[in-house]
Amino acid sequence: MQFRFISIILFCGLLAIDGLLADPIDLSNPFNILTQQRLAGEFLGYRPKAETNGVVLSLQSVSDLLGNTKGGELQGGTYSGLLNFGLAVDLQKAVGWEGASLKNTWLWLYGNDVSSKFIGNSLTASSIAGRPAFRCYELWLQQNLLHDAISLRGGMIPVDTEFMVSDTANLFVNSTFGPPAVFTMNMPNGGPTYPMATPGLRLALQPSSWLTLRSAFTQGNPFSQQDNKYGFDWNFGQAGGLLNINEAEADWCKDASSKGLPGYAKAGFWFQTGQGQQGGEEQFNFGSPNSSAYNNGFYGIIDQKLYVVQEKASASPDKNGDSGKAPVSPEASQASSCSCSSKGLSSFARIGFSPDQSSIVGFYTDMGLTYTGLIPTRDADKLGVAFGFAQMGCQCKQSYQDNGAPGCGYESVAELTYSMRLAPAIAIQPDLQYIMHPGGTQQNGNALVVGMRAVVDF
Numbered sequence: 001m002q003f004r005f006i007s008i009i010l011f012c013g014l015l016a017i018d019g020l021l022a023d024p025i026d027l028s029n030p031f032n033i034l035t036q037q038r039l040a041g042e043f044l045g046y047r048p049k050a051e052t053n054g055v056v057l058s059l060q061s062v063s064d065l066l067g068n069t070k071g072g073e074l075q076g077g078t079y080s081g082l083l084n085f086g087l088a089v090d091l092q093k094a095v096g097w098e099g100a101s102l103k104n105t106w107l108w109l110y111g112n113d114v115s116s117k118f119i120g121n122s123l124t125a126s127s128i129a130g131r132p133a134f135r136c137y138e139l140w141l142q143q144n145l146l147h148d149a150i151s152l153r154g155g156m157i158p159v160d161t162e163f164m165v166s167d168t169a170n171l172f173v174n175s176t177f178g179p180p181a182v183f184t185m186n187m188p189n190g191g192p193t194y195p196m197a198t199p200g201l202r203l204a205l206q207p208s209s210w211l212t213l214r215s216a217f218t219q220g221n222p223f224s225q226q227d228n229k230y231g232f233d234w235n236f237g238q239a240g241g242l243l244n245i246n247e248a249e250a251d252w253c254k255d256a257s258s259k260g261l262p263g264y265a266k267a268g269f270w271f272q273t274g275q276g277q278q279g280g281e282e283q284f285n286f287g288s289p290n291s292s293a294y295n296n297g298f299y300g301i302i303d304q305k306l307y308v309v310q311e312k313a314s315a316s317p318d319k320n321g322d323s324g325k326a327p328v329s330p331e332a333s334q335a336s337s338c339s340c341s342s343k344g345l346s347s348f349a350r351i352g353f354s355p356d357q358s359s360i361v362g363f364y365t366d367m368g369l370t371y372t373g374l375i376p377t378r379d380a381d382k383l384g385v386a387f388g389f390a391q392m393g394c395q396c397k398q399s400y401q402d403n404g405a406p407g408c409g410y411e412s413v414a415e416l417t418y419s420m421r422l423a424p425a426i427a428i429q430p431d432l433q434y435i436m437h438p439g440g441t442q443q444n445g446n447a448l449v450v451g452m453r454a455v456v457d458f
Contacts, residue, residue, distance in 0.1 A: 039425040040458045054093025058086040059458040064111075064126045064173065066431070066451030072119035072438050077451070080111035080129040086138075099145060105138040107195050119447045121438035122185060122286050123388060123413045127175040130195045131225035136232065137197055151204040156231065157218055158197040162204075163247050163268060166303045168348040171370050171384045172415050173431045173453055181390040182299065182352030182364035187272060188221040188292045191243060196222035199234050200243075212249045217242065220272045221291065241274020241292070263304035271296045286360060286396060286411065286440035297354035302347075309343040309373065343373030359393035368415075380421035387414045392440055400441060407442030411435070419453075429453040 040059070042048055050057065062084070067077025084107055091100035113129035115121050140155030160179035169177040175184075179193040192198040200218025207213070220241035223233050234240070247268035253260040276293030349367040368386025373379040389412040392400070400408035413436070419429040433449040 035424065037424045038457045052093075054090030056086075056088045056090075058084070058088070060084045060086075061454075061456045061458070062128050063454045064114075064128055064451060065453075066114040066125050066173075066449055068114060068118040068125075069448045069450055071445035071447035072121070072435070073444055074118045076114075076118045078112040078114040078117055078129075080113060080126050081109070082128040083108040084137075099143055099148075101142045101144075103138050103140055103142075104136075106134065107137045108134045109195060114449065114451075119435060119438050119449070120444060121413075121435050121447065122411055122440065123174060123176040123181055123390060123435070125174055125433055125435070125449045125451075127173060127178050127194075129175075133195075133225065133229050135195060135225075135230055137195060139197075149206050151202075151206075153202040153204075155199065156197045157200045157202055157216060158192050158194060159216055159218065159243070159245055160193040162202070162214060163216065163245050164266075164299060164301070164350075166301055166348040166350060168303050168346045168370055169350075169366070169368060169386065171382055171419060172368065172386050172417060173429070173451075174386075174388065174413050174415050174433055176388045176390070176413065177366060177368070177386055177415070180299065180350055180352055180364050180366065181388070182297055182354055182361045183270070185286070185288050185361045185390065186292070186295045186297060186354050186359050187243070188241065188274060188289055189224050190222070190288045191220065191272070192218050192222055196225065196228065197231060198222050198240070198243075199236075210251050210254075212251075214247045214249070216245050218245075219243070220274050224290065238275045239291075241272060243270060243272045245270040261305040261308060263302070265303075266301040267299070269296065269298045286392060286400075289360065295354065295356055295359060297352060297359070299350065299352035301350045304348075305344060305346050306369075307345040309341050311341045311343075341373070341379070343379055345369060345371050354393065357394050360396050361390045362393040363391040365389050378420070382419040384417050384419075385415070388412060390440075396440075405441040405443060407437065408440055409437070411437045411440045425457045427455045429455070 047057065060083070062082045064080045065077065068075055084105065086105045087103070089102040091097035091102060109128070109130045110132045111129070113124065114126060115124040115129070119125065136156060137158060138156060138161070140153050140157055142151060142153040144151045164179050164183060184190045184193055190196065192200070198219035200216055202214065202216040205213045219234065219236065220243035221235070221239065222228060223235075227233065245268060247266055249264055249266045251264040253262045272292065272295045274293060275291050347367070347369050350365065352364040354362055366386060366388035368384060370382050370384040372382050374383050375381060389410060391410045392408065397408055414434045415431065417429055417431045419427050421427045430452050435447040435449065438444050438447050
């Protein structure tokens with residue numbers, strides 16, 4: 001099984017290398033389906049008409065083929081998949097309701113989770129893996145006021161679409177580089193984060209162009225994926241609990257005219273109340289609890305562009321359809337002008353604390369770098385390296401020690417990944433992860449995970 005899986009990975013890698021070295025796809029051919037920004041194209045012209053009227057339909061497929069080649073509990077590979085169906089409506093364009101919008105997203109999850117089946121780790125290797133189901137993920141109505149200075153959202157809200165996340169970290173396959181483990185492993189059943197959401201309200205204020213303040217009140221416990229199959233198991237009582245999460249975000253150098261490099265910082269905290277363990281028994285494991293009477297924590301994030309490739313601007317589009325800035329005066333046209341592109345080096349760093357003695361994860365940190373357009377003619381490709389570390393809380397560690405677990409204390413992961421944009425709507429992403437202390441102990445050896453992700457936009 002292990003030899004067969006590695007053979008499949010090597011074969012896929014050879015195909016990827018061939019695509020990497022191939023000439024760029026000619027985007028001028030409208031009849032080539034691989035030149036479409038979305039694979040299904042314009043749906044015979046209906047999609048542009050719908051978007052003109054404020055209705056945007058989306059369908060994305062994400063597939064992970066991952067295998068544990070050494071360490072962990074067992075060696076073997078799994079396939080996990082996600083179909084993401086989305087509908088976003090600008091109600092001002094659609095029906096004339098000024099400042100209002102609506103979003104509904106459904107997830108179809110299938111396949112298996114390599115972490116639960118073969119590794120036994122808590123910072124799960126696949127960020128899309130979950131219990132197979134067809135589940136509602138987002139269903140909310142939003143009203144913006146005072147030129148978007150005030151935004152109120154209500155409905156089914158996953159907090160990790162706005163809170164705690166870093167744009168640069170979204171490249172990585174391991175789940176901890178999404179909503180961090182200091183939150184998901186301390187909240188009952190992971191809290192309202194992918195693939196679960198709970199009913200609630202979110203208020204966002206933008207007192208200035210560089211500052212955004214967010215606060216959300218939601219049901220704290222989404223219940224298990226097995227019990228809440230479709231996402232509609234709402235409970236506003238003690239069993240469901242209450243989560244309040246707050247965040248401040250400061251941005252800098254967002255405008256193209258800014259002299260510095262763009263970036264942002266976030267700082268936030270949360271409080272969660274609910275129902276504790278049944279019968280008063282305290283059960284500890286290095287993973288999200290089934291229920292929790294109380295938890296709180298703090299976090300900070302920095303996402304910063306470190307280097308931007310300066311490209312000469314031109315007044316006419318290039319062969320890929322991108323155009324530079326036109327000269328604003330005859331004098332300007334005489335000089336060689338430059339404009340910033342998306343190519344360059346970005347970084348992120350996050351840190352989190354949960355000071356309660358009963359917290360599963362007491363301290364967490366991660367950091368990483370991504371470079372866009374490293375290889376000439378491959379401007380959309382991204383190379384990334386990241387590291388995450390989750391330390392056990394005091395009572396969790398003591399429980400493991402009392403049960404004789406060797407070397408208990410933390411789990412960490414290092415990831416190296418490369419996303420190749422084979423076409424505007426298709427990307428494949430070879431991925432390598434090294435997981436240290438799977439499950440927070442040295443009971444099983446460090447795991448080496450090899451695999452690939454494929455993303456298709458329809």
